[in-house]
Amino acid sequence: MQWATTTLAFYGLGATALATSMLTLGRRLELSQAKHRSLAGHARMARRLAGFVPFYDYDEDRFFDSDNAPADIAGLRRAGLARLSEVYKTRFPETVRCSAEAAKTISDLQFTGAYRVPFQYRRVVRAHLPLGTFLQSSEGVTVTDLDGNRFYDLTGSYGVNVFGYDFYKGTIERGAARMHELGPVLGAYHPLIIENANRIREISGLDEVSFHMSGTEAVMQAVRLARYHTRRSHLVRFCGAYHGWWGDVQPGIGNPQPAHETYTLAEMSEETLHVLRTRRDIACVLVNPEQGLHPNAPAPTDSSLLDSTRSSHFDREAYTDWLKRLRDVCSERNIVLIFDEVFVGFRLAPGGAQDYFGVRADLVTYGKTIGGGLPIGVVCGRKDLMKRFRDDRPADICFARGTFNAHPYVMAAMNEFLRQFQAPETQALYRGLDAVWDGRAKRLNRRLAEEGLPVQVANMSALWVVYYTQPSRYNWMLQYYLRAQGLTLSWVGTARLIFSLNYTDADFDAVADRFVAAAKTMQQDGWWWHDPATTNKTIRQAIMKEMIAHRLFPSRKH
Numbered sequence: 001m002q003w004a005t006t007t008l009a010f011y012g013l014g015a016t017a018l019a020t021s022m023l024t025l026g027r028r029l030e031l032s033q034a035k036h037r038s039l040a041g042h043a044r045m046a047r048r049l050a051g052f053v054p055f056y057d058y059d060e061d062r063f064f065d066s067d068n069a070p071a072d073i074a075g076l077r078r079a080g081l082a083r084l085s086e087v088y089k090t091r092f093p094e095t096v097r098c099s100a101e102a103a104k105t106i107s108d109l110q111f112t113g114a115y116r117v118p119f120q121y122r123r124v125v126r127a128h129l130p131l132g133t134f135l136q137s138s139e140g141v142t143v144t145d146l147d148g149n150r151f152y153d154l155t156g157s158y159g160v161n162v163f164g165y166d167f168y169k170g171t172i173e174r175g176a177a178r179m180h181e182l183g184p185v186l187g188a189y190h191p192l193i194i195e196n197a198n199r200i201r202e203i204s205g206l207d208e209v210s211f212h213m214s215g216t217e218a219v220m221q222a223v224r225l226a227r228y229h230t231r232r233s234h235l236v237r238f239c240g241a242y243h244g245w246w247g248d249v250q251p252g253i254g255n256p257q258p259a260h261e262t263y264t265l266a267e268m269s270e271e272t273l274h275v276l277r278t279r280r281d282i283a284c285v286l287v288n289p290e291q292g293l294h295p296n297a298p299a300p301t302d303s304s305l306l307d308s309t310r311s312s313h314f315d316r317e318a319y320t321d322w323l324k325r326l327r328d329v330c331s332e333r334n335i336v337l338i339f340d341e342v343f344v345g346f347r348l349a350p351g352g353a354q355d356y357f358g359v360r361a362d363l364v365t366y367g368k369t370i371g372g373g374l375p376i377g378v379v380c381g382r383k384d385l386m387k388r389f390r391d392d393r394p395a396d397i398c399f400a401r402g403t404f405n406a407h408p409y410v411m412a413a414m415n416e417f418l419r420q421f422q423a424p425e426t427q428a429l430y431r432g433l434d435a436v437w438d439g440r441a442k443r444l445n446r447r448l449a450e451e452g453l454p455v456q457v458a459n460m461s462a463l464w465v466v467y468y469t470q471p472s473r474y475n476w477m478l479q480y481y482l483r484a485q486g487l488t489l490s491w492v493g494t495a496r497l498i499f500s501l502n503y504t505d506a507d508f509d510a511v512a513d514r515f516v517a518a519a520k521t522m523q524q525d526g527w528w529w530h531d532p533a534t535t536n537k538t539i540r541q542a543i544m545k546e547m548i549a550h551r552l553f554p555s556r557k558h
């Protein structure tokens with residue numbers, strides 16, 4: 001009897017263990033199904049594979065015919081590069097000299113300098129098209145380099161520049177003047193911080209505010225608060241979305257350590273909603289609304305422009321619908337919905353992305369432009385979520401401090417920014433804003449198509465992505481032709497053009513003329529020669545073959 005009871009108990013335990021592991025397995029399977037199919041959707045695998053990519057590069061011959069172009073086309077390209085190189089050497093000598101000197105000791109410059117084009121082409125490009133990263137002044141929508149060349153600025157200073165550089169010169173100057181008496185005293189506040197908090201509350205529609213030093217820090221704090229209040233471990237970020245360089249939000253390539261408490265899920269996906277609805281370990285969902293322009297794809301830098309698969313299309317209705325459904329599931333499951341508006345806040349609508357898409361978040365992060373031109377990160381949120389201690393557990397706190405948080409000069413520049421932002425003349429800018437920028441994108445696309453150029457742009461308001469309509473291995477060259485035409489881009493190249501909202505029609509037309517001229521020259525120089533048998537797939541296969549060969553036989557000449 002005793003024996004039978006024990007056996008039964010064992011069977012019972014075994015059955016329970018089996019059921020539990022089946023359930024765990026089922027949950028894991030659901031998680032896998034909610035991942036995006038791309039490599040970016042599989043952060044760990046991407047990191048592992050990245051470690052296998054061998055370095056190799058093209059010599060001065062292969063550089064011109066890596067797509068197996070015939071000799072006459074390679075010759076055209078060679079002559080084109082020589083002409084372009086001459087322009088760079090004669091027009092930008094001091095800017096380039098200074099950049100080269102700085103790159104010896106400033107590691108950031110070494111990094112950005114190395115990642116402007118696919119690495120196979122890097123050596124030849126750097127020898128012939130040295131880029132300068134130095135400027136002496138800015139005015140209107142232009143910047144001027146050390147050699148006195150004026151460029152239309154398409155960098156938007158990483159998104160900080162929403163209203164034009166002169167606007168921020170004003171906010172910084174007036175702010176500094178107002179802080180003259182207090183000086184850089186930290187820890188205590190100047191009274192204008194109260195107005196800042198109230199204005200941000202008004203803009204965000206949320207209850208409380210905290211100040212940090214960068215967007216990355218604001219995101220860290222928002223996630224920490226969500227974990228603290230929900231007592232759950234995991235954050236969900238969407239495939240391809242950037243939220244700064246903190247490890248937990250950058251689980252893939254770029255971070256040497258895996259992020260153990262991050263789920264990278266597919267955006268605009270039923271499977272993701274199912275995971276959110278059924279798992280119990282999810283504290284928060286982070287949304288970067290910029291992803292509406294290219295859901296599930298990382299901001300596509302020109303260094304990864306190996307072919308023409310880059311594609312972008314902003315479907316406002318579909319993205320709005322997705323955000324609404326996400327909101328519902330988060331409310332249902334008490335998951336904290338965080339809108340990371342560090343980049344898009346103040347760009348799309350007076351009340352930011354929440355206003356633009358008509359969806360309320362529980363926590364919102366701002367950064368970049370809200371500092372009035374100075375470094376900043378802001379978290380705002382519901383009162384219950386912003387609280388950093390528990391009344392009934394005094395030792396259980398959610399710590400977040402920082403020496404330079406709420407620096408008086410930053411607060412003063414922010415105050416100037418917020419006042420001017422909320423002034424009726426600035427608010428008026430947002431009326432019909434999308435129509436203006438959609439119209440400009442459409443005009444440029446029409447011109448490019450009429451000229452038979454394989455280039456188009458997609459946009460979310462004044463944020464633009466350039467994409468390419470025919471398979472090619474040389475699209476990344478366009479950034480160099482654009483610069484020669486007086487258009488300056490950030491180090492990610494044609495992956496992102498950021499216009500400030502002070503671009504007039506005349507300014508824009510000048511940019512469009514130069515853009516078309518650059519693309520035409522590039523076409524005349526043969527870079528977009530196309531073998532009809534070539535597809536994006538065949539390009540990728542060819543590169544894969546090269547990589548495998550170099551991995552297996554590194555010392556052999558290929």
Ligand SMILES: Cc1ncc(COP(=O)(O)O)c(C=O)c1O
Pocket residue numbers: 158214215216217219242243244245288340341342343344367368376
């Ligand atoms: C959406 C988003 N979140 C966070 C960050 C990080 O901000 P910061 O560079 O100020 O640390 C960025 C920066 O580009 C961003 O675009």
